[in-house]
Structures are given as structure tokens and as C-alpha cells.
Amino acid sequence: MLDFERHAVRKPGLLAIMLALSCVSATPAAAEIIVPLIDRSQVDVTVSVDVQFDALTGFYTYSYQLTSGLGSVLDVESFAVETNAEVLNAQAPAGWDPGPFDDQPLFDFAAVQVEPLPPDYVDTGNIPPSAVSIKPGETLGGFSFQSPEGPTTVLFYAQGYAPVPQADDEDDFEGIEIPIFTENSFIGSTVGPGRDDGVVFAGGRRPSVDGFLGFVGVNDRDTLILPVVISLRFAVNGETVDTSTFTAQLNRVDVAGSFQPTGNGDERVGIFDLAGSPVVVGRNVLVTSIDGIVPGTARTASDGDALTFFID
Amino acid sequence: MSQISTYRGSMCRSLRATAIAIAGMAAVVSAAFAADLRIGIGERYVDESGQEQMRVMTMEEFMAAAATPQFFEIRPSVRFLSSGNNVEQENNVAFACVNAFTGQLILFCDITVTLEDVIDDGGHHHVDPAFPRPLGEFDPPSGNSGADGFFDTTYIAPEVSGSVLFRVVGVDTIGGAFIPPIELSILVRVPNLVNLPPSPIYDLIGDVPGVHIFNHFGTSVMNAKVTKLATAFTAKFPGRKLELNDISLPLGGIFDVCARAGDCASGQKPWQFPHRTHRFGDNIDVRSFTVSATEKREFEKIATRLKLTLKVENKPPHFHLTFFGTLPP
Numbered sequence: 001m002l003d004f005e006r007h008a009v010r011k012p013g014l015l016a017i018m019l020a021l022s023c024v025s026a027t028p029a030a031a032e033i034i035v036p037l038i039d040r041s042q043v044d045v046t047v048s049v050d051v052q053f054d055a056l057t058g059f060y061t062y063s064y065q066l067t068s069g070l071g072s073v074l075d076v077e078s079f080a081v082e083t084n085a086e087v088l089n090a091q092a093p094a095g096w097d098p099g100p101f102d103d104q105p106l107f108d109f110a111a112v113q114v115e116p117l118p119p120d121y122v123d124t125g126n127i128p129p130s131a132v133s134i135k136p137g138e139t140l141g142g143f144s145f146q147s148p149e150g151p152t153t154v155l156f157y158a159q160g161y162a163p164v165p166q167a168d169d170e171d172d173f174e175g176i177e178i179p180i181f182t183e184n185s186f187i188g189s190t191v192g193p194g195r196d197d198g199v200v201f202a203g204g205r206r207p208s209v210d211g212f213l214g215f216v217g218v219n220d221r222d223t224l225i226l227p228v229v230i231s232l233r234f235a236v237n238g239e240t241v242d243t244s245t246f247t248a249q250l251n252r253v254d255v256a257g258s259f260q261p262t263g264n265g266d267e268r269v270g271i272f273d274l275a276g277s278p279v280v281v282g283r284n285v286l287v288t289s290i291d292g293i294v295p296g297t298a299r300t301a302s303d304g305d306a307l308t309f310f311i312d
Numbered sequence: 313m314s315q316i317s318t319y320r321g322s323m324c325r326s327l328r329a330t331a332i333a334i335a336g337m338a339a340v341v342s343a344a345f346a347a348d349l350r351i352g353i354g355e356r357y358v359d360e361s362g363q364e365q366m367r368v369m370t371m372e373e374f375m376a377a378a379a380t381p382q383f384f385e386i387r388p389s390v391r392f393l394s395s396g397n398n399v400e401q402e403n404n405v406a407f408a409c410v411n412a413f414t415g416q417l418i419l420f421c422d423i424t425v426t427l428e429d430v431i432d433d434g435g436h437h438h439v440d441p442a443f444p445r446p447l448g449e450f451d452p453p454s455g456n457s458g459a460d461g462f463f464d465t466t467y468i469a470p471e472v473s474g475s476v477l478f479r480v481v482g483v484d485t486i487g488g489a490f491i492p493p494i495e496l497s498i499l500v501r502v503p504n505l506v507n508l509p510p511s512p513i514y515d516l517i518g519d520v521p522g523v524h525i526f527n528h529f530g531t532s533v534m535n536a537k538v539t540k541l542a543t544a545f546t547a548k549f550p551g552r553k554l555e556l557n558d559i560s561l562p563l564g565g566i567f568d569v570c571a572r573a574g575d576c577a578s579g580q581k582p583w584q585f586p587h588r589t590h591r592f593g594d595n596i597d598v599r600s601f602t603v604s605a606t607e608k609r610e611f612e613k614i615a616t617r618l619k620l621t622l623k624v625e626n627k628p629p630h631f632h633l634t635f636f637g638t639l640p641p
Contacts, residue, residue, distance in 0.1 A: 034626070097613060110616075115606065125629045170589060171585055173632075174588070180636045
């Protein structure tokens with residue numbers, strides 16, 4: 001079981017887009033805008049994720065918990081994970097609806113329940129607020145889905161509630177372009193499905209023992225994004241290894257305990273962020289070792305690997 | 313026509329230049345011979361050395377070109393959009409008078425081009441003599457072919473789609489012969505718009521008999537998105553159907569929803585705005601006043617996941633959806 005928290009790392013340039021559009025739209029007559037375009041990225045969202053592997057089904061279950069920070073201006077009403085992986089058996093809290101985007105690698109959870117409506121609610125023709133959105137300071141869990149693909153770092157998008165732009169007629173919108181979901185959301189990174197299991201970096205220097213430990217879904221000297229998700233697989237080729245001898249140092253700091261079993265054989269996953277881990281922006285070196293039996297012999301040997309990766 | 317090349321030095325941005333030659337008799341043509349004058353077509357091209365050349369098309373080539381529904385096709389222009397998508401659609405054309413038998417150019421020939429409406433075309437069934445359909449223009453509409461034998465002009469497409477007839481006549485200023493006219497057609501349209509067919513999962517509304525009876529032409533991608541939207545909505549609310557209003561007219565271009573006097577309180581006239589984005593097949597209006605609060609919420613979610621951006625317009629109350637990803641021509 002993995003559990004970790006992640007704050008957003010960047011926001012879209014919607015403000016810049018809106019400023020640019022306001023310049024462009026200077027020519028037409030004064031528009032009768034009733035509801036202007038509102039920046040729906042005005043939320044501060046922390047995502048906690050738990051990843052477990054079910055050996056019976058062969059699926060990883062990704063469970064998310066969202067916390068809307070006190071800095072959020074809007075109530076959170078949508079949360080999407082960016083992934084190309086197959087996603088199934090999605091679950092959502094009451095009043096929320098899970099579903100994929102069309103032709104986009106996004107899996108979304110949206111607050112759709114509107115009842116009970118606010119006592120002062122008046123139907124203006126616009127989209128009403130949801131009764132189950134996440135208000136500033138609140139936490140809501142129960143978002144989950146399964147996937148056959150292992151964990152890697154993915155982007156997430158969170159959007160706050162705001163009425164959509166409204167005007168008397170179409171001409172009033174002249175010069176105003178409505179951004180799509182990904183351009184009008186708070187963007188962060190979290191853990192989701194999508195690891196490339198076809199990529200295993202095993203060191204390559206001592207073929208007889210390289211299979212004792214391999215890094216899955218990552219190549220040496222890759223540039224990664226935070227949080228860094230490192231998957232290890234012991235006995236890549238079915239070798240016999242002694243997992244009690246496993247050691248791992250990230251930038252010379254012991255991180256062996258950060259690699260947690262997912263339940264998928266001898267697979268372990270470690271998640272490293274700037275806060276609470278030795279990972280740094282720039283060059284990072286993860287050094288591992290594990291003892292095992294050299295195939296075809298009774299001899300014990302050690303497989304030591306060094307994975308270098310970079311953080312922009 | 314495959315050898316037609318962009319006319320060097322012209323304002324044409326995207327379309328091939330087309331040249332038409334009006335074939336006449338040799339330098340001195342008497343009225344008695346005028347009945348023998350025939351029409352031929354020529355074209356500009358760039359030869360292997362990169363030099364621009366003019367070639368007079370054979371009679372057979374002209375007949376083949378004239379037999380097509382339109383001599384050339386062009387997208388409607390887009391003007392007055394401050395979103396930066398304004399595009400003047402132009403096509404350079406060169407006219408010349410030539411000897412039909414020798415192929416020699418008749419120099420200093422006066423050539424005039426006029427345009428004529430095709431009634432009931434482009435999805436516009438309304439006719440109001442006080443407001444004739446914009447046909448675009450040839451700029452300049454007339455001139456002398458001069459010492460090189462060619463009169464160069466540019467067709468500038470209107471914002472309104474539909475067929476436009478053009479007539480070209482010439483006068484040999486040296487020989488005094490009148491060169492009989494040719495008449496050809498230009499098709500102004502947004503290509504590849506497809507009618508959204510009727511379906512039990514949605515209602516098509518908004519057609520106006522005698523004005524615009526086909527108002528649901530969209531790009532194939534947009535139509536697929538709309539169908540998915542309606543399907544998901546009906547699946548969520550069994551028995552309920554979205555009421556789908558205007559997408560675009562069959563050939564795109566300006567959708568003058570205020571085509572008849574009194575249609576719009578704001579006083580717009582035929583061939584004008586509003587409805588300015590309903591010209592490329594990637595915008596649709598959906599009636600909203602019959603949609604409950606719960607349904608509105610679901611509607612927004614479905615639209616968002618389909619990459620359709622959403623606005624609300626009040627007069628009359630409706631959702632306006634735009635498919636992000638399809639840009640004007």
C-alpha cells in the first residue's frame with residue numbers, strides 16, 4: 001500500500017490567455033456580458049493516492065483523496081487524472097460521476113448532484129452549483145479506479161465551480177474564447193496508471209546478476225517529473241534473491257524503506273517528492289543492491305545498480 | 313487544371329490562380345466573322361526553370377472545365393471577427409482574348425466581368441430584392457489586357473456561401489470585334505459539411521420554411537460529438553431528449569438568422585450577423601429552457617468530456633456549444 005500527498009506544481013496560463021483575449025476584444029461595441037469568463041483554476045488541491053495490486057485480477061487499484069486548501073476561491077467540482085491507460089471499475093463518492101473524456105487521455109470525476117439547491121437559487125439558465133462539491137478546507141475520498149497498468153507520475157486537473165459565460169446573444173461574446181477543461185483547471189501531479197512495463201533497466205554491467213533487480217518503466221538518465229515514481233522488480237528473470245539484503249540510497253540517503261510492496265510479486269514502488277525525500281531538482285542518483293544466487297550455480301552474489309535521473 | 317500555379321506577386325493566399333482566355337479571331341476581326349468566335353481557357357503555370365508561363369487551354373480543356381458544376385471553388389471570407397480568424401478568401405484570375413485558331417493573344421482587349429446571383433442556393437431560400445445576396449467581387453471588375461495580353465483580376469469571396477455566376481465579355485479595341493461572353497459558376501462554400509440526420513435520441517429544431525430549411529450541417533467530427541452528447545444525455549435521463557437547434561447551413565458561411573424583416577428585435581438584416589460562429593459547422597445551439605437544473609449539470613459534464621466548450625445565451629435561452637479543435641478556414 002502506498003500513501004502519499006502531492007500539491008499542485010503549476011497552474012495554467014489562463015490569466016495570460018484572458019488578458020490576451022481582452023486586448024483582442026477591444027474593437028467591438030460594449031458587450032452585454034451577464035456572466036464573464038471565470039478562471040476555474042482558482043482552487044488549491046492536494047491529492048493523496050493509494051495504490052494496491054490485486055493478484056487475483058491482475059489490476060492495480062488507484063484510490064484518491066482530495067483536499068481543497070483554505071486558499072481555494074472556488075468549490076472543487078471536478079478532478080481528472082491524465083492517463084492513456086485502460087481504466088475500469090471506477091468508483092466515486094455520492095453525487096459524483098466518474099467517466100473518461102472523449103478523445104483525450106483523461107479520466108474524470110465530476111460533481112453532478114445539485115439537490116438540494118441553495119435556498120436562494122434562481123434558475124438563470126446557467127449551470128447550477130453542485131451540492132457535493134468540495135469546499136475550501138474540506139477533504140473528500142472515495143475516488144478510485146482500477147487499471148492493469150502500474151503506477152507512474154501523471155498530471156491531475158482540478159476545477160472549481162463557476163457559472164459558464166452568459167450573455168444575451170452570441171455577438172456579445174465576440175472576442176471571447178472559452179478555454180477547454182485542461183486550460184481552465186488547477187494542474188498538479190500525482191500517481192496514476194501508465195508505467196511502461198516494457199522498459200526495464202537492470203544495470204547491464206554484470207549479466208549474470210543484473211536480473212536480481214531491475215527498474216521498471218524508466219531508463220537510466222531519464223528526465224522525470226515530480227513526484228518521482230520508481231518501481232523496482234526483484235528477480236526479473238526468475239532468479240533467487242534475498243530481499244532482506246535490499247538496500248537503496250538516493251543521493252547517499254537511505255531510502256530502502258520508501259519502497260513499498262504493491263502486492264504484485266516482488267514489485268516495490270517508491271514515491272519521492274521534494275518535501276520529505278532526498279530528491280533534488282537537477283541530477284539524482286539512486287544506488288541499489290540486493291544479494292541472490294547466480295543462476296546455474298550455488299554461489300551468492302550481489303547486484304548493485306545505479307540509476308541516474310534528472311528533475312527539471 | 314492541375315498545372316495551375318499561384319500567380320506570382322498576387323494577394324492570393326491559398327488558392328491556385330486560374331486564367332481564362334476569351335478566344336477571338338486574329339488581329340483584325342470583322343463583324344461578319346464574329347459569329348465564329350469561340351471561347352477557350354488558358355492557365356498560368358511555372359515551368360521547369362521556375363519561370364511563370366501562360367498557356368492557353370485547348371478547346372477540349374475548356375469544355376471539360378465548363379462542364380463541371382463550378383469552374384472553381386472557394387471558401388467564404390470571414391470578416392469582422394475580432395478573435396483573429398478573419399480571412400479574405402481570394403482567387404486570382406487572368407483573362408485574355410486569343411485567336412481560337414492560332415492561339416495568339418489579342419492585345420489591348422477590353423474585358424469586363426460581372427456577377428450574378430443563383431437564387432435559392434447555399435441553404436438560403438429567402439429572397440428580398442431590397443437585400444440582394446452578397447456575391448463577392450472581382451477586383452478590378454474590368455480592364456484592358458494590355459501589351460502582354462492578360463487582364464489580371466482577383467475574385468474576393470463573400471461571407472455568404474452559395475453559387476455565383478460570372479460572365480466575361482471582351483472587346484478587341486484594335487479590331488473592333490465584340491467577343492461573346494462566357495458564363496461560368498463559382499461555388500462558395502465551407503467544404504465537407506454533413507447533415508446531422510434525424511434520430512430518435514434528439515429533436516432537430518430551428519428550421520424556418522422559406523428561409524433556412526436545412527440548419528443542421530456540421531463537420532463530421534462535430535456531428536459525432538453532438539450525437540454522443542445526445543446519446544449520453546438520453547441514457548442518463550431516459551425519455552428526455554435534447555432539442556438541437558442551428559449548427560450551420562449546408563454550405564456554411566454566414567447563417568443570417570435574422571433574414572426576414574422583424575425576425576430579430578435587434579434589427580439585423582439579411583446576410584448579416586448575429587449567429588456569427590455558425591458558419592463552419594463546429595458550433596451548435598441547444599434549447600435550454602426545457603432543461604432542469606439537474607439536467608443542466610449533467611449536460612455540462614457531458615459536454616466538457618466531449619471537449620465542447622459551453623456558453624449560455626439568453627435570447628432565446630439556449631446553450632451554445634463549440635467544438636474546440638476546428639478552426640475556421
